[in-house]
Amino acid sequence: MSKGDAKDGFESEHQMVIEQIRDRIDPDSAEREAMQRVMSQLRNRITTEVESFPVSADVVQVGSTARGTWLAGDRDIDIFVRFPTELNREALEEYGLKVGSSVLPSGHEEYAEHPYITGTFEGFEVDLVPCYDVDAGSELQSAVDRTPHHNQYLQTRIDERIAAAVRVLKKFLKGIGAYGSDLRTRGFSGYLTELLVIEYGDFEAVLKAAARWQPPVEIDPEAHGTAAHDDPLIVVDPTDPARNVAAVCSATNISRFQHYARQFLEEPKQTYFESPTEMAAEMDIETVRTHLQRRGTSPMALVFDSPDIVDDQLYPQLRKSVQGIRTALETEGFDVIRTAAFADDQAVLFIELMHRHCPAIERHTGPPITVREHASEFYTAYETDADTYGPFIDGDRYVVERERTWTDAAAFLQSESIFNAGLGAQIEEALADTYTVLVEDEIIALTSEFGESLTQYFEPTASGV
Amino acid sequence: MSKGDAKDGFESEHQMVIEQIRDRIDPDSAEREAMQRVMSQLRNRITTEVESFPVSADVVQVGSTARGTWLAGDRDIDIFVRFPTELNREALEEYGLKVGSSVLPSGHEEYAEHPYITGTFEGFEVDLVPCYDVDAGSELQSAVDRTPHHNQYLQTRIDERIAAAVRVLKKFLKGIGAYGSDLRTRGFSGYLTELLVIEYGDFEAVLKAAARWQPPVEIDPEAHGTAAHDDPLIVVDPTDPARNVAAVCSATNISRFQHYARQFLEEPKQTYFESPTEMAAEMDIETVRTHLQRRGTSPMALVFDSPDIVDDQLYPQLRKSVQGIRTALETEGFDVIRTAAFADDQAVLFIELMHRHCPAIERHTGPPITVREHASEFYTAYETDADTYGPFIDGDRYVVERERTWTDAAAFLQSESIFNAGLGAQIEEALADTYTVLVEDEIIALTSEFGESLTQYFEPTASGV
Known part of the structure; x- marks a missing residue:
C-alpha cells in the first residue's frame, strides 16, 4: 500500500504537502532496525539484571518508540520495569535504581513520582522507570503505573497507517507551538495525539473535526467517562474513566490548533510544520527600541534569579505571579495591555501598561x-x-x-505591596531575596538573555512562537 | 394662631430654625399691602385699557404673589389677560402687546409662547401675558393657557398656613440649588413646590416623605393621571391629567433634595437655606493652580462665544455638546473623570481627562x-x-x-473630528465659527470670567453650588 492510498477524498495539494512532511519525519528502515536492535539489547540486559532480584518483574517498552509514532531523529526510548504490587515502595525504588544504574552505567537519577534512571545507550536517550504492575482500572499506586496500560491499549489500535498519521499530527502540533503536555507549553501530549487520530481516523479527519470544534468538546473512546471536567477539550482516558487526557491543554492551545487546522485545510503549507526551534529569532536592541517607540506604552519588568525548581513547577508559578501582579495593578487603577513571563537563569515578570502614571x-x-x-x-x-x-x-x-494610593506603577512594583498580590510560593521567596524593576526603555537590558522571548512578545503570531 | 401651632410633633430645634427662616422670608404686612395696592392699580389700568378693545377679556393674577407664596423682597407680579378662544392668534398678540405697552410704558417685549410685555411698575417687576380663556381639561391652545387654571386650583387649597410652608420649602430648595424649572437648573418649580406642600401637609412632612422617596415616586392629587412618565418624580398636574409637573426635575436635583431633607431632619441648620448667590465665591488663580496640582489630571476646555439664545435653549445644548464630546473622547479610548459646561459672554465645554495622551x-x-x-x-x-x-x-x-487614531486628546479637540460628536445645533455653529482649546494649566485663563463656576467645579458639594 502506498502512503497515499488511505487519504481518500483529500485534495492532492494537501496530500503533496503531507508527503513532503512524511519524507522528513517517517523513520526509515535503518532507523527502525537500529531502534529495534537497541531495544532488544536493553531488554536482555534488564531481564538478566532482574533475574538477580528476589522478585520477578517484566519489561515494557512504552512511549512513541513502542508504538512506532516517533519522528525520525528522535532518540528517546522509554522502558518501564513492572514489579508486583506486593513489593513495598522502598524496595521498588531500590530495585528500580539498581537495574537502571546497571543497564545505564553512565546515567543519572531523576525524579518523577519515583526516582528513575536516565542515560544514553548506543546513542539513544533512555529512561528506565520502575512501576507497579497494577490491573487496568484498579486503584493506581502512582500516576506512572498508568503508562503501561496506555501502551497496551494503543498497541492493538495503532497500525502503520495510524502511526503515520500520528507522526504528521505531532509534527503539525510542534510546528504551531501546541505540542507537549509540560506545564510550560500546556499543549497536546503524545498520548492525546494518538487518541485523536484513532478517534477520527487520520490526520485530515482530525483537522476537519478540530476546525469545527465547539468547546467543550467531549470524546470518550470507551464510553466509560465518570467525572465532569471543566475543560474546553475532554478526552476521557480509555484506561481511566475519571481522567481527562486533555486536562492540561490550555484554551489558547486548543484555539491555536483550531486556527491552524482551518488554515491548513484552506491552504496547505509546509511552514505550519516548522517547529519553533527552527523559526525562533533573537530580537536585537534596535528592534526592541523600535517597538517601544512604535507602541508608546509603559512596559515594566520584574527581574530576579530563577528559583531552582523544575519547569513544571516554575512556569505555573510564573503565570500565577504575573497574573497576581496584573490584578494588583488593575485594582490600583492602572490599565494593563499585555503580560508575559520569561525564564532562563533569571526570570522575568513582564507587564505592559497603558500609562506609567495615574492622576492623584x-x-x-x-x-x-x-x-x-x-x-x-x-x-x-x-x-x-x-x-x-x-x-x-x-x-x-x-x-x-x-x-489614589499609587500614582506611579513603577513605585508600586518597587514596594512591599507586591507581596500582597497572588504570587507563586517560590517566586515570592525569590522576590523577597531581591529583584530589579526595569521601567520603559530600561527593558532593553533584557535583550541579551531574552531576545527570543522578546521576539515572541513584540512580534506575536497566532502560533505564539 | 401663632406660627408654630401647626407643627405638632416636630422637634423644637427644627421649629426654631424654621421660625428664624420665616422671620426673614415671610412678607410683612407693609409688603403685603404694597403688593395689594400695586396689583389693584394694575388691574384697574388693564381693565380700562381692555374696555377700549372690541372683545372682552378678564384679568387674572397668577404666580406666587397671587397665592401669597412669594418670599419677602420678591418683586415679581405675574398678570394674565384672558381673551376669548374665538379671537385669532394675531389679534390676541396685538391686543396683548397693546395692553402691556399701555400699562407698562417703560416695558419691553419678550417671547414665551406668545410675545408679552415685561416692565417695572412702582418698583415691581411685572409680566403681562395674554392668553386664551380655555376650559380646564380642554385642549390647550398654548402652554401659557394652563397657568390661570393652576391659579384657580391652588387658590382654594392654599391658606396662610400652607403658604407659609410653601415659602419655607421654596427657600430650602433655593438654598440647596434645586429651585427653578428653567432648563439650566432643572429643579423644582414654584407650582411643584405648592403641590408638594398641599399633598403632604407642611414643610416637615414634605421633607420626611422626600427622605424616604424610592423613585419613581408618583403623586396624583386628583387621581386622574392618564399618561406613563419615565421620570424619577411624577406629580400629575391637577389641571392636566397627561402632564407631569416634575418632568423637568433632574435625577440629581431629586437626589439633592432627598439628601438635604435627611440632613435637615437629622440636624437642622440655617445654612441649608442660604441661596447660591449668598454663598458663591470666585476662585482665584492660585487656588485653581493648587487644585490642578493636587488632582494631577488633564483638564481641557473648549472656549467660544456664547450663541445669542436664551438660557433655556443654551444650557440643554451645552449639556448635550459636552456629553457628545465626552462620548467621542471615550470612543477614542480616553478616560474622562468629570465634565461641566459654563456660560457667560463666552461659553465653555469643560472636560477633565485622566490622561492627555494614550499609547499609540x-x-x-x-x-x-x-x-x-x-x-x-x-x-x-x-x-x-x-x-x-x-x-x-x-x-x-x-x-x-x-x-490608535488619536493619541493626544488636545489634538482631537482641536480637529474637525469634534463635529462628528453629538453637538447642540447652535453650539455647533458657534464652534464652526471659531473656538480655542485650553489644555491643562492653560485653563487658569478661565478664572477671570468663570471664577464662580470653577469654585463649583473644584470644590463640589452635595448642593452643587
Missing part, C-alpha cells in the same frame, strides 16, 4: 441615595475628609474623588 | 475562534496589516493591537 485622584461612586442606610454611611465616611473631593451628587448617587 | 496602540479583541465565519473575517482583515500587531490568540479569541 480617582472617582469613587457611592450607593444610590435612595438606599438610605448605605448612602448615609458613605456620606458620613467622606463628609469631613479634607483629602477627598465631595461628596457631591451625580444622578441618583453620591460621588467622591479620592486620593 | 490599542488592544482589539476579536470574536471567539469557534465562531468560524466571524473569526475568519477578523483574521483575514488584520493578517496582512503591517500596522497591526497580531492577530495572535489569547484564550478562545483572536486579538490584535491596532494603531
Whole structure:
C-alpha cells in the first residue's frame, strides 16, 4: 500500500504537502532496525539484571518508540520495569535504581513520582522507570503505573497507517507551538495525539473535526467517562474513566490548533510544520527600541534569579505571579495591555501598561441615595475628609474623588505591596531575596538573555512562537 | 394662631430654625399691602385699557404673589389677560402687546409662547401675558393657557398656613440649588413646590416623605393621571391629567433634595437655606493652580462665544455638546473623570481627562475562534496589516493591537473630528465659527470670567453650588 492510498477524498495539494512532511519525519528502515536492535539489547540486559532480584518483574517498552509514532531523529526510548504490587515502595525504588544504574552505567537519577534512571545507550536517550504492575482500572499506586496500560491499549489500535498519521499530527502540533503536555507549553501530549487520530481516523479527519470544534468538546473512546471536567477539550482516558487526557491543554492551545487546522485545510503549507526551534529569532536592541517607540506604552519588568525548581513547577508559578501582579495593578487603577513571563537563569515578570502614571485622584461612586442606610454611611465616611473631593451628587448617587494610593506603577512594583498580590510560593521567596524593576526603555537590558522571548512578545503570531 | 401651632410633633430645634427662616422670608404686612395696592392699580389700568378693545377679556393674577407664596423682597407680579378662544392668534398678540405697552410704558417685549410685555411698575417687576380663556381639561391652545387654571386650583387649597410652608420649602430648595424649572437648573418649580406642600401637609412632612422617596415616586392629587412618565418624580398636574409637573426635575436635583431633607431632619441648620448667590465665591488663580496640582489630571476646555439664545435653549445644548464630546473622547479610548459646561459672554465645554495622551496602540479583541465565519473575517482583515500587531490568540479569541487614531486628546479637540460628536445645533455653529482649546494649566485663563463656576467645579458639594 502506498502512503497515499488511505487519504481518500483529500485534495492532492494537501496530500503533496503531507508527503513532503512524511519524507522528513517517517523513520526509515535503518532507523527502525537500529531502534529495534537497541531495544532488544536493553531488554536482555534488564531481564538478566532482574533475574538477580528476589522478585520477578517484566519489561515494557512504552512511549512513541513502542508504538512506532516517533519522528525520525528522535532518540528517546522509554522502558518501564513492572514489579508486583506486593513489593513495598522502598524496595521498588531500590530495585528500580539498581537495574537502571546497571543497564545505564553512565546515567543519572531523576525524579518523577519515583526516582528513575536516565542515560544514553548506543546513542539513544533512555529512561528506565520502575512501576507497579497494577490491573487496568484498579486503584493506581502512582500516576506512572498508568503508562503501561496506555501502551497496551494503543498497541492493538495503532497500525502503520495510524502511526503515520500520528507522526504528521505531532509534527503539525510542534510546528504551531501546541505540542507537549509540560506545564510550560500546556499543549497536546503524545498520548492525546494518538487518541485523536484513532478517534477520527487520520490526520485530515482530525483537522476537519478540530476546525469545527465547539468547546467543550467531549470524546470518550470507551464510553466509560465518570467525572465532569471543566475543560474546553475532554478526552476521557480509555484506561481511566475519571481522567481527562486533555486536562492540561490550555484554551489558547486548543484555539491555536483550531486556527491552524482551518488554515491548513484552506491552504496547505509546509511552514505550519516548522517547529519553533527552527523559526525562533533573537530580537536585537534596535528592534526592541523600535517597538517601544512604535507602541508608546509603559512596559515594566520584574527581574530576579530563577528559583531552582523544575519547569513544571516554575512556569505555573510564573503565570500565577504575573497574573497576581496584573490584578494588583488593575485594582490600583492602572490599565494593563499585555503580560508575559520569561525564564532562563533569571526570570522575568513582564507587564505592559497603558500609562506609567495615574492622576492623584480617582472617582469613587457611592450607593444610590435612595438606599438610605448605605448612602448615609458613605456620606458620613467622606463628609469631613479634607483629602477627598465631595461628596457631591451625580444622578441618583453620591460621588467622591479620592486620593489614589499609587500614582506611579513603577513605585508600586518597587514596594512591599507586591507581596500582597497572588504570587507563586517560590517566586515570592525569590522576590523577597531581591529583584530589579526595569521601567520603559530600561527593558532593553533584557535583550541579551531574552531576545527570543522578546521576539515572541513584540512580534506575536497566532502560533505564539 | 401663632406660627408654630401647626407643627405638632416636630422637634423644637427644627421649629426654631424654621421660625428664624420665616422671620426673614415671610412678607410683612407693609409688603403685603404694597403688593395689594400695586396689583389693584394694575388691574384697574388693564381693565380700562381692555374696555377700549372690541372683545372682552378678564384679568387674572397668577404666580406666587397671587397665592401669597412669594418670599419677602420678591418683586415679581405675574398678570394674565384672558381673551376669548374665538379671537385669532394675531389679534390676541396685538391686543396683548397693546395692553402691556399701555400699562407698562417703560416695558419691553419678550417671547414665551406668545410675545408679552415685561416692565417695572412702582418698583415691581411685572409680566403681562395674554392668553386664551380655555376650559380646564380642554385642549390647550398654548402652554401659557394652563397657568390661570393652576391659579384657580391652588387658590382654594392654599391658606396662610400652607403658604407659609410653601415659602419655607421654596427657600430650602433655593438654598440647596434645586429651585427653578428653567432648563439650566432643572429643579423644582414654584407650582411643584405648592403641590408638594398641599399633598403632604407642611414643610416637615414634605421633607420626611422626600427622605424616604424610592423613585419613581408618583403623586396624583386628583387621581386622574392618564399618561406613563419615565421620570424619577411624577406629580400629575391637577389641571392636566397627561402632564407631569416634575418632568423637568433632574435625577440629581431629586437626589439633592432627598439628601438635604435627611440632613435637615437629622440636624437642622440655617445654612441649608442660604441661596447660591449668598454663598458663591470666585476662585482665584492660585487656588485653581493648587487644585490642578493636587488632582494631577488633564483638564481641557473648549472656549467660544456664547450663541445669542436664551438660557433655556443654551444650557440643554451645552449639556448635550459636552456629553457628545465626552462620548467621542471615550470612543477614542480616553478616560474622562468629570465634565461641566459654563456660560457667560463666552461659553465653555469643560472636560477633565485622566490622561492627555494614550499609547499609540490599542488592544482589539476579536470574536471567539469557534465562531468560524466571524473569526475568519477578523483574521483575514488584520493578517496582512503591517500596522497591526497580531492577530495572535489569547484564550478562545483572536486579538490584535491596532494603531490608535488619536493619541493626544488636545489634538482631537482641536480637529474637525469634534463635529462628528453629538453637538447642540447652535453650539455647533458657534464652534464652526471659531473656538480655542485650553489644555491643562492653560485653563487658569478661565478664572477671570468663570471664577464662580470653577469654585463649583473644584470644590463640589452635595448642593452643587
